[in-house]
Amino acid sequence: MPAIRSIHRSVLTFALLSITLAASAQKTPKAEKKKIKDYAQLVDPFIGTGGHGHTYPGAVMPFGMVQLSPDTRLEGWDGSSGYHYTDSLVYGFSHTHLSGTGVPDYCDILFMPTTGDPQFKNTEYRSAFKKKNEQASPGYYKTRLDKYNIDVELTATTRVGVHRYDYPGGTSKANIIIDLQHRDEVLDSWIEVVNDHEVRGFRKSKSWATDQQVYFYAKFSKPFKTYGIAGNDQVLQGQSKAAGKNIKMYLQFDNPGEVIAKVGISAVSADGALKNLDAEVPDFDFKKIQKAAKAAWNAELNKIQVEGGAPSVAQATQAAQTDLRTNAGPYGSAPNGKKTAILDYAKIKQTIFYTALYHTMLAPxxxxxxxxxxxxxxxxxxxxxxxxxxxxxxxxxxxxxxxxxxxxxxxxxxxxxxxxxxxxxxxxxxxxxxxxxxxxxxxxxxxxxxxxxxxxxxxxxxxxxxxxxxxxxxxxxxxxxxxxxxxxxxxxxxxxxxxxxxxxxxxxxxxxxxxxxxxxxxxxxxxxxxxxxxxxxxxxxxxxxxxxxxxxxxxxxxxxxxxxxxxxxxxxxxxxxxxxxxxxxxxxxxxxxxxxxxxxxxxxxxxxxxxxxxxxxxxxxxxxxxxxxxxxxxxxxxxxxxxxxxxxxxxxxxxxxxxxxxxxxxxxxxxxxxxxxxxxxxxxxxxxxxxxxxxxxxxxxxxxxxxxxxxxxxxxxxxxxxxxxxxxxxxxxxxxxxxxxxxxxxxxxxxxxxxxxxxxxxxxxxxxxxxxxxxQDLEKPLSQITDDPIVANPYIIAPAKTFKQPVSIQIKSADTDAKIYYTLDGTTPSASSTLYTQPLSISANTTVKAIAVINGKSSFVDEAVFVKTNSNN
Incomplete structure (x- = not known):
């Protein structure tokens, strides 16, 4: 072994990427210091949002109740998470999402900032957006709504979603649409204006989960000057509370510039949502929440610290050229085989790793x-x-x-x-x-x-x-x-x-x-x-x-x-x-x-x-x-x-x-x-x-x-x-x-x-x-059941279940040392029944039952029914 060690050490190359952004030191239970590294910078939440990965890019804490993310797709298998990377229209930002499932659900309590006269149909209030304006990192998401020139930023605590909307200057009709009908079939909902800074509500829906209940409580950093609650997309005049299966509302601000909305959710009650909100986000400091989310993610991601994993430029060149020709393997990502891209491969590999580790912490x-x-x-x-x-x-x-x-x-x-x-x-x-x-x-x-x-x-x-x-x-x-x-x-x-x-x-x-x-x-x-x-x-x-x-x-x-x-x-x-x-x-x-x-x-x-x-x-x-x-x-x-x-x-x-x-x-x-x-x-x-x-x-x-x-x-x-x-x-x-x-x-x-x-x-x-x-000399892993071995069930080989002319059937066992016993009268066979020694001829309606026996131990009864049909049919 020392010889092998020396050979490998002689060719060990320097690491390509040094992830140094150390923010703090944390003591383990035995006071061994662990240097916390900024692995959050290596996480790319957009991985898996294309193809059939069905992930979402939005803001979430490790195993958080809230998953605040954009909704770009309302239906279909590839819309299971509510988002797909190929989409260019966004309907809004809802507070619950599923990561990588094969069935769509969630996307509850949609918020959408708009300008102008409020619209309630999603095809009217949705907006285009450009991929170049999207950013995502653990606990943070950003985009720009092209239709309204509004910048949107999202972050989260465990039970609270925090939105920051930056409206264009001079906007007298700056709206937030709250859509409780969005996506799943609504069984019941209600919404209520508490005061000019607060709104609460409830949504009960049916999809994959047949009875899902979500309460929310929202507070806004600035007062809204007016509002309207809509039932079936028509404003209900003079109402501060309404219930039904198609309830939406708008809140309207007058030239607000920046508005921060913090939204607590709960499956228990609106009061529970309020408790969550006040406990986790007592103020409107968006940056503080974003920073805390990143720190929480780094604490989790630092449970596994990896280094290196890629060769030097000279050592990688040949492998990279092969990958580039086939567009496969990690080096296939290197555009035109540029050395800078090869140098980045260690970062790419670590990005895949830490994004994967991030994904393992999105659910439950x-x-x-x-x-x-x-x-x-x-x-x-x-x-x-x-x-x-x-x-x-x-x-x-x-x-x-x-x-x-x-x-x-x-x-x-x-x-x-x-x-x-x-x-x-x-x-x-x-x-x-x-x-x-x-x-x-x-x-x-x-x-x-x-x-x-x-x-x-x-x-x-x-x-x-x-x-x-x-x-x-x-x-x-x-x-x-x-x-x-x-x-x-x-x-x-x-x-x-x-x-x-x-x-x-x-x-x-x-x-x-x-x-x-x-x-x-x-x-x-x-x-x-x-x-x-x-x-x-x-x-x-x-x-x-x-x-x-x-x-x-x-x-x-x-x-x-x-x-x-x-x-x-x-x-x-x-x-x-x-x-x-x-x-x-x-x-x-x-x-x-x-x-x-x-x-x-x-x-x-x-x-x-x-x-x-x-x-x-x-x-x-x-x-x-x-x-x-x-x-x-x-x-x-x-x-x-x-x-x-x-x-x-x-x-x-x-x-x-x-x-x-x-x-x-x-x-x-x-x-x-x-x-x-x-x-x-x-x-x-x-x-x-x-x-x-x-x-x-x-x-x-x-x-x-x-x-x-x-x-x-x-x-x-x-x-x-x-x-x-x-x-x-x-x-x-x-x-x-x-x-x-x-x-x-x-x-x-x-x-x-x-x-x-x-x-x-x-x-x-x-x-x-x-x-x-x-x-060849290594000890192999163990996976064997030796206690109380069973006798496998015999199986019957026949042309078909129904027949016109007499048919021959065979009874076999995968256990070569088993004896097979059978009956043809529908009774349960035992070791005293007829011993099978050769194929059987069936000429009438017959129920065949058989067992395999080894050293007195029997299999389950194997049963086949054969039916003779009219030869004239």
């Missing part, structure tokens, strides 16, 4: 007021005692990387998430699936609050009622909804009765594995046995004949089968993208696929096949490398699976390729929907060179660190440093040549959570060529 969102009150899932008002209550949990996405990242760098907030989950369970009877405001949307599949809880508990976050959490987990997976009853009865969700059956089976099995891990930690052996068996139900949708996860229909396999086809058997994907979704039992999957070589060959084909997507057009299935779809979350762990093979260098190769190919510093720099932080969390974790493929397990896979140095500052006062000197040598240094942990040679392809939590230094040495001699 605080939902309780400053006094702790919040609207629960039962629509009643509750008070959070000693924690913040959150909403907007995109758990199907975020359990994979976003939540493990926050478990690493934000344990306090992770604990609050879990306490929120338990409050939702207490008030609504169910752990959250995809809660939005005070509504459970039931969006996506699985019960993925479970892995978030289990992963946190496994990593030492335990200051919550674990017994209640365990009860809630079991209640979630034992209800009769979304095919769970079918899953428990048959050991798989069957396509005969439930759509997305393959995906549901796989994700339910992973959740069950998490419950088994929790049972083990809580010393509940009976529960452990039950759920570790259920964790193996993935075997019942694995077709050993073709090596794919395939839907079960009428006792057999769904046909015709094409692995590229996106159909109703999979959730936003196809068989390619789901056949590797067994993170809890990778070694079991390797065995089923025929061993390491066959498994590696299948993975190779996943990434290299030239076959195209077929079937339904689902825009989420994007960012394709072969059939690997980085634009959607089920693929996110798959490049790391090469670590289980004899070619872990392919993990390093593909991780590096995905980082370069699927992310950029441009508005369309995300491969797919941001999904409330998951797409960016993958980038953050993979750039650090660590990734947890199965949250609930305390192992982080080793990938390929992308920066010369990355320091993770932990809440226990320690820091974990990851060093890759090769990151600044050349872009081609993507293969591991050696590793040190705590200055000692390290020989594992994974780090334990304790290795990170204890602090220290992890150093990797990289080179341009794969070092298989070094890699």
């Amino acid at each position: 969102n605080v939902y309780n007021d400053v006094d702790g009150q919040y609207r629960g899932m039962d629509q009643k008002i509750h008070t959070a005692q000693g924690f913040n209550y959150y909403t907007v949990f995109s758990l199907w996405d975020t359990f994979r990387a976003e939540n493990p990242l926050l478990t690493l760098i934000d344990r306090k907030r992770t604990l609050d998430f879990i306490k929120t989950f338990l409050a939702m369970y207490e008030q609504g009877g169910l752990l959250p699936i995809w809660p939005l405001a005070s509504t459970e949307t039931y969006c996506m599949i699985g019960n993925h609050a479970i892995p978030v809880i289990v992963d946190a508990y496994a990593k030492g976050i335990r200051d919550f009622d674990a017994a209640e959490a365990f009860t809630a987990m079991k209640a979630a997976v034992n209800r009769n909804q979304f095919g769970l009853d079918n899953y428990r009865k048959n050991g798989a969700v069957l396509a005969d009765t439930e759509h997305q059956s393959v995906s549901k089976t796989l994700e339910y099995a992973y959740d069950d594995w998490c419950i088994a891990q929790m049972a083990k930690m809580l010393n509940k052996p009976q529960d452990y046995t039950e759920y570790i068996q259920r964790a193996q139900y993935w075997k019942n949708v694995f077709n050993d004949q073709n090596g794919f996860m395939q839907a079960r229909v009428n006792g057999g396999w769904y046909t015709p089968f094409e692995p590229t086809e996106i159909n109703h058997n999979y959730t936003e994907g196809n068989a390619w993208q789901y056949s590797f979704l067994v993170p809890q039992d990778v070694e079991g999957l390797i065995t089923r696929m025929g061993g390491k070589q066959a498994f590696e060959a299948k993975l190779d084909e996943l990434f290299t096949t030239e076959s195209k997507l077929s079937g339904n057009a689902v825009p989420d299935v994007a960012g394709l490398i072969g059939q690997y779809a980085h634009g959607n979350e089920p693929s996110h762990h798959m490049a790391y699976l090469f670590n289980f093979t004899d070619s872990p260098d392919k993990t390093q190769l593909y991780i590096d390729r995905i980082l370069r190919q699927e992310y950029s510093e441009k508005p369309d720099g995300l491969a797919g929907n941001e999904d409330c932080g998951q797409m960016s969390a993958w980038y953050v974790m993979s750039s650090l060179g660590i990734y947890n493929i199965a949250p609930g397990q305390n192992q982080f896979q080793v990938g390929i660190p992308q920066f010369d140095k990355a320091v993770i500052y932990l809440e226990n006062g320690k820091k974990f440093t990851i060093i890759n000197s090769g990151a600044s040598i050349t872009r081609s240094n993507i293969y591991l040549q050696g590793m040190n942990l705590a200055k000692k040679a390290y020989n594992k392809l994974y780090l334990n959570n304790s290795d990170i939590a204890d602090g220290g230094e992890f150093e990797v040495f990289t080179g341009r060529l794969s070092n298989k001699l070094f890699l």
